[in-house]
Amino acid sequence: MARGKGVYKRGGVWWIRYAGPDGRIRYESSGSSSNKAAEAKLIQRRKDVQEGKDPVAVKKIDNHLFKELAEHYRTWAERQRCFRTKRGFIKQLVEAFANYPLRRFTTRLLEEYQSKSSTAGKSPATVNRHLTTLKHMFTKAVEWEMVEEEVLKKVRRVKPLQENNRRLRYLSAQECQALVNACGPHLMPIVITALHTGMRKEEILSLEWERNVDLVHGFILLDKTKNGERREVPINATLQGALKGIIRHVDSPYVFVDREGKRFKDVKRSYHSALRKAGIKDFRFHDLRHTFASQLVMAGVDIITVKELLGHKSLAMTLRYTHLAPAHKVNALAVLDGAMKLQPTIQKLYNPGYRRQLGVAK
Numbered sequence: 001m002a003r004g005k006g007v008y009k010r011g012g013v014w015w016i017r018y019a020g021p022d023g024r025i026r027y028e029s030s031g032s033s034s035n036k037a038a039e040a041k042l043i044q045r046r047k048d049v050q051e052g053k054d055p056v057a058v059k060k061i062d063n064h065l066f067k068e069l070a071e072h073y074r075t076w077a078e079r080q081r082c083f084r085t086k087r088g089f090i091k092q093l094v095e096a097f098a099n100y101p102l103r104r105f106t107t108r109l110l111e112e113y114q115s116k117s118s119t120a121g122k123s124p125a126t127v128n129r130h131l132t133t134l135k136h137m138f139t140k141a142v143e144w145e146m147v148e149e150e151v152l153k154k155v156r157r158v159k160p161l162q163e164n165n166r167r168l169r170y171l172s173a174q175e176c177q178a179l180v181n182a183c184g185p186h187l188m189p190i191v192i193t194a195l196h197t198g199m200r201k202e203e204i205l206s207l208e209w210e211r212n213v214d215l216v217h218g219f220i221l222l223d224k225t226k227n228g229e230r231r232e233v234p235i236n237a238t239l240q241g242a243l244k245g246i247i248r249h250v251d252s253p254y255v256f257v258d259r260e261g262k263r264f265k266d267v268k269r270s271y272h273s274a275l276r277k278a279g280i281k282d283f284r285f286h287d288l289r290h291t292f293a294s295q296l297v298m299a300g301v302d303i304i305t306v307k308e309l310l311g312h313k314s315l316a317m318t319l320r321y322t323h324l325a326p327a328h329k330v331n332a333l334a335v336l337d338g339a340m341k342l343q344p345t346i347q348k349l350y351n352p353g354y355r356r357q358l359g360v361a362k
Helices: 035-050 066-077 083-097 107-119 124-143 149-156 173-182 188-197 201-205 237-244 268-278 287-298 303-310 315-324 326-340 345-349 352-358
Strands: 007-010 013-019 025-032 219-222 231-234
Touching: 007 035, 013 035, 025 035, 066 083, 066 124, 083 124, 107 124, 107 149, 124 149, 173 188, 173 268, 173 287, 188 201, 188 237, 188 287, 287 303, 287 315, 303 315
Parallel strands: none
Antiparallel strands: 007 013, 013 025, 219 231
């Protein structure tokens, strides 16, 4: 079945026929069941030929290795806020796929990588961050004409692992004090900052006196956060004292520096040493942020304020802390108990004897 010169139908799809730059007749599917779409494609093809272009010419792409892509991508990624973290992911991906040709990446290859990484002890969240980075690397590879789009489609088919983000390890007030007491001189103000601001480790270690810290007005201004938004964090009395006790290095803008004035890139060794001295097990530095949020909730601070202090974009991320306030649940039931007995609830809640009877903290 044909309609118009150069347009015909095969099955349910319209095809086009035209002469290429070499004079030979070419046949091409329009990929559409619409006659108008096929005619529009034919007009474009004829225009390309008249301008001396080969409409279906395929540019030959060299067979690049993964380490070549990683080198280009690492340079490109330096402009991103998350580069410090992503740089580590790229390094580990290179260790796994350095001399692997980009064209040989398949869905099965990456699913096997997921399985091996999980078996090696990497958390689902970490494996997913690796996969997300790798997918974006291949997106850029197609843009940079280092690999065909067909390979990118195979990479994108890999589904992320199911993550368990329910870990909410946090310290009691007594454990917090024990940890602070176990810290060395350089680590103590860093841990205090984490406990009293809920800031992430990289946010803390990259603090600069002039740009971020305002001791006069009592706040820390974060202009580069994980979600890309500016955030003001109040400085309370404990943190104020810790920051004022730091001797500034004349040759460094950073708050937390070593004796030579170089900012700390990490404090793993000293932090784990402090944990051992304090007798605290299974507690990551990021759990200090969970401790900050948990203690706020248990102190009765409303969840919206906690969300703003943490810098969460959505309330759903903060709601995970609400179940960490058992005393407040007891308080709520005490209010109900008083209401059901027709007794003044305010008197019951603020009666020390009644609160001791319930076992509620003062």
